[in-house]
Amino acid sequence: MNFTEYPASELRYLPRAAVIECCAEIDVLAVVEDALVRHGRGQTMLPEEAYLGWETSAGTAARSLAMPGGLRLSGGLALGVKTINGNLGNPDRGLARSQGLLMMFDPEIAWPRTIMESAYLSATRTAAVTALTARLLGRPGMRGAALIGCGTLAKAHLALLPAGITEVCLYDRDPLRARALAEAVRDRIEVRVAADAESCVRGRDLVVTVTTVTEGYLPFEWLAPGALVAHVSLDDVLPDVVRRAGLVVVDDWDLVRHDHRRLLGRLHRDGLLLGPDGGSHPGVTPEPSARRVDTTLAAILTGAHPGRRSEHDVVLSNPFGMSILDIALGQAVEEVAARRDAGVRLAM
Template structure:
């Protein structure tokens, strides 16, 4: 059985290829049962979450990802997410590969955001604002740079010190103007694309502050109790999601405004299936504010795992 380390998984999933693999899988589809989602108590700190995410292409490949999300790890200087992905032959059941799930998750998450942005962000988008200083931040930058000509990146985090540290660490990695946000309010008004990857339970992105034509990408807040956007943004924006089922049940940025009567499920314009299949054209106006919410889908992991396996084996 093939074993792919974090570095090997990263090398096997270049963003242009991964974004293309996701688009093809959303067009063709796969079997994707509802994922198992369990809270796991940890004394003295926030609950952890255990996720089990299966998917398969009949007669092709099958896979399952096991994910542990531990918010308290930020205090231990450890990653919040630990995961592994097991890929199998869906015809014979043979176990083919064990792939580093953390790297796969980070890259497919960012690739899904970039795939959405390829339909929803203005073609002349240049300035990217990233909220969050965790593992996803550099991945979101790289992924968005694969679909838009980004030449300026601003990073905002709750800790100014950590944000500055992240900016310094990424300076040699990206050939763009890279800076930390001194004011989130000002940064929100300047950005063409706002990409948020936080575990916030209170809205960080105020819709009233965004300029016309902004695209907002919401990656964090994966529980109904979490939220990164406010009601003003929901009211102003054209709403898109990765999968309707996932976001209607799990994403607080969709679940909470629906519960409050601010948004109805029918007002969601399209999901990635519909965008990739041409059922919805995506952005239709230069002035529109677009909002994309993702909670992740096993389809994305399967597409990435197949790409990683095939690129190494062939």
């Protein structure tokens, strides 16, 4: 038996190839910057994420994230939810660690309107945040970058290298993966492969961690004066980097402090890290030596915080990853797809 309140309707499905084609017509950095500014002005909706973790039959850790969000744009609301699933064992199978879907909603009837592959969008917006952070917080004249981890996110970062970077050093626990990535980009930038993480990091102006590690290994002493650390994979630096950095920046403090699986969230729960407002974790007495998170990227973009204080300060950026960035890009992709009639129409 059918129901008359469910008339025939369609949604648009955009596979990865269509998403990539649409993104080629979008100024990704401008879209991500606009979303961050709107977040700083209170024009976004960012609920908590839902997390499902499990262990595969092979004993590797896997998880699924559901990340809803919305933005108030001049033309109305942009609403959606991203699901992104990952398995730490996938690279050993020759597979990307993560894959998922982004679902965009019709804000008037609340039904799904568009579904698109989200792994490409997720990697692209992550690299865009790093590029924006480097523009805002990189020390003057920075030239050398270190990329720790040579998977999908490393490739996305190399596609959106900040202006001024002329030399990149790569390191991966799998030397073959690092060498393959170096060969793929050698014709457009000076690149070399390091034998270990320390030699990759030392002397670099920009350090980007894009790994799958769950234990820290990167101490403050490896970092050059004035270095900017884009702590993308969130568990690579040791606590002394947080403690000694001249500036600690997050994208959204509420997301960071609620996540006990990542370094800054653990430090907050242990009383070693305070929020930008000086607040401690509920029920926790902070240690006398606890440091405060300085600000958010949005606050710097909107001028509410001045950002870097000295060209000699080490700056730690800890971008948790916000759904609103995926949704802002998804909205832009939707507009291009509608104009091109891209993707496939699916009956609901």
